[in-house]
Amino acid sequence: MGSFSTLLRQCAFVMMVAAVLAWAAPAEAKLWVAGTGFVLLAIFAGISLYRHHQIRRLAAEIDEVLHAGRTVDFSNCREGDVAVLANELGKVVARLSRIRDQLAAERNALADSLADVSHQIRTPLTAVTLMLPVVERADDPRERKRAVRELEAMIERVSWLVTxxxxxxxxxxxxxxxxRREVRAADVVRRAVAPLATAMDLRDVNLVLQLDEAATFQGDAPWTAEAVENIAKNCMEHTLAGGTVTVAVRENALACSITVSDTGPGIAPEDLPHIFERFYRGRSAGAVAPEGAADGNNDVRQPAGFGIGLSLAQALVSAQGGTLRAANSPAGGARFEISFPKLVV
Known part of the structure; x- marks a missing residue:
């Protein structure tokens, strides 16, 4: 309504100008000046009414976008400044629509992640709750000590998950x-596998290092070491007693690579596309304990992982501009390769 009032004021102003010009014109030209003024007034009013109609329609469509959540097409506007405005508004609406879809997807992903986190934390906490009465009722010191060690292991798992x-x-x-500094890849690998030495001995898994001492890359040593440790830990947990985990460092003119491979069962084809997804655990998520573990019983499966170690490794490598790929070795077993390019184009 306000814009229509503005239009009336503009028309009144044009009429007043035409009347002044007609009054000031010579007597023989007054009629011609007045007629020309009214014709121009009619043209001005027509164009203004048309623009007013277009702007009102755009305002109504924008109102639908804001309040009804609908996507509106502005392509039916003709040439002119209003069409330019409609084109820009169409771009804004398209961008808002994409942002809305992204936010909805992120909201759903966050809800799924929270549900997964809740489930993953609840599982060891439930085990701790069930084991507390066992510790309280245990009369045998050895049985109590064994139950306390299991409690400690569960608490460490929860702490690792939260961290x-x-x-x-x-x-x-x-x-x-x-x-971003020059890092010796061999030093990173030694730092990564050092915390796993005891666990590999207990599982009877051999660790083989094939290191190019001269290989370097531009990155962050602590974060890269953590990524390699998570990958090596995953390979260790999926390797049978007597198997081998190999960590190799190679360098060429294009990239520096760190490869971690094992002699385990490998990665199932249906699991490969999802191997780096958070909380994803394929059909081979369980790991086989070393021979003689768990009271001498063979083929005792340890608690499956949380499914976030490889996801964290990929995030840490990607943050440094590197890539992490997973595949199966031709000779069997899983193979993970971290690559840091030497030259970025």
Whole structure:
């Protein structure tokens, strides 16, 4: 209504100008000046009414976008400044529509992640709750000691899960500080596998290092070491007693690569596309304990992992500009390759 009032004021102003011109014109030209003024007034009013109609229609369509959540097509506007405005509004609406879809997808993903986190934390906490009465009722010191060790292991698993989730959250939020300096790949590998030495001995898994001492890359040594450790730990957990986990470092003119492979059953074809997804655990998620473990029983399956170690490794490598790929070795077993390019085009 306000814009229509503005249109009336503009028409009144044009009429007043035409009347003044007609009054000031010579007597023989007054009629011609007045007629020309009214013709121009009619043209001005027609164009203004048409523009007013277009703008009102655009305003109504924008109102539908804002309140009804609908996507509106502005393509029926003809040439002119209003058409330019409609084109820009169409771009804004398309962008808002994409953002809305992205937010909906992220909201669903967040809900699924929270449900997975809740489930993953609840499982060991439930086991701890069930084991507490066993510890309280245990009269045999050896039985009590064994139950206490299992409780400690469960608590360590929960602590590791929470710490890993916080690291992933930092990567997602872009709050992780990544240094870019020259790093010796061999030193990173030694730092990564050192915490796994005891676990590999207990599982009777051999660790083989094939290191190019001269190989270097531009990245962050601590974060890369953590990524390699998570991958090596995953390979160890899926390797039978007597098997081997091999970590190799190679360098060429294009990239520096760190390869971690094992002699386990490998990755199922249906699991390969999802291997780096969070909380994804394929059909071979369980790991086989080393011979003689768990009271001497062979083929005792250890608690399956949480399914976030490989996801964290990929996030840490990607944050440094590297790539992490998974495949099956021709000779059998899983193979993970981290590559840091030497030259970015």
């Amino acid at each position: 890993t989730l916080l690291k992933i959250a930092k990567v997602d939020a872009g709050a992780m500080h990544v240094e």
